[in-house]
Amino acid sequence: MPDLLLLHGALGAASTLHPLEQMLEADFTVHPLNFQGHGGSAMPQEPFRIALFAENVLHYLDQHQLQQVDIFGYSMGGYVALYLALQHPERVRRIFTLATKFSWSQDTAVKEVKxxxxxxxxxxxxAFAAVLAERHQPNEWQEVMRRTADMMLHLGNHPLLTEETLSRIPIPIRVSVGDRDSMVSLQETAWAYQHLPNASLQVFPDTHHPLEKANLSQLQHELRLFLGKETI
Incomplete structure (x- = not known):
């Protein structure tokens, strides 16, 4: 079966993608992973950065002898996936992103960090703090949050996905967003779509930003279609 890597969002963990993982196991060899410092994995000595998380993915691929994979990236996971494809296009076959924030500036970062x-x-x-505490133990969720805020401020000053870099990612990519997402706009998602040379754009109806509120059956169906496991 094709190998499908699942990449979680900021403050997330592999566990947050477990319901989707279960739905996809019949069609794919699914690989969930935790970025360093997330889901109880060891906290890195260096700061959280998109490039660091892309290196985490590359290390996972090498460790499991995976020459090429499909990737589903939720939110920050989608940004990491595209950056990985920019650096190592030969390792990624297709990418499907959902609710990935593409528009990063100083003002945007300050707003997010608040x-x-x-x-x-x-x-x-x-209640959310308690969820984060359980999700990231034995790491302190407060440290995960502070490092995430620092990463966003850095990204606001040094965005990695620009018109120029997006134009150099050759692989097929589906960028998607929910029509009720209050964190990621359709405008910035369409901007990314317009600058990727081999992309398609999808808007999920009645869908907010949190993955746990998404219609996973619909997402599963669209992933199967895009990755060639189902015909219309």
Missing amino acids: MLQPEKVQEKVP
């Missing part, structure tokens, strides 16, 4: 203050999260949404 929501990543551990003390405020603990005070205002303790």
Whole structure:
């Protein structure tokens, strides 16, 4: 069966993709992985960066002797997937992204980071803090959040996916977004689509940003179509 890598989003972990993984196992050899510092994996000495997470993926591919894979990337995972394809296009066959934020600037990063203050999260949404604590143990979820905020500020100053770099990614890519996503706009998703030479664009109806609120049956169907496991 084809190898399909699942890449999680910021503050996420391989476990957050487990429901989708189960739905895809009949058609693919599914590979979920945790970026360093996520899901209880060892915290890296260096800061969180997209390039670091792309190296995590490359290491996983080499470790499991996978010469080429398909990738589904949710949110930040999609950004990592495209950056990996930019650096190593021969290792990636196709990419399907959902809810990936492509528009990064200083202003955008500052806005995003305002929501990543551990003390405020603990005070205002303790249930979410408890979820993060369980998801990332034995690492401290506060450290994961602080490092994620630092990564976003760095990305705002040094975006990796630009008109020029996107134009150099040759492989087939599906960029998708939910029509009710309050974090990722259709405009920035369409911008990425327009600059990728071999891309298609999809909008999921009645779909918000959190993956747990997505219609996974519909997502499974679209993944099968795009990756050649199902015909219309």
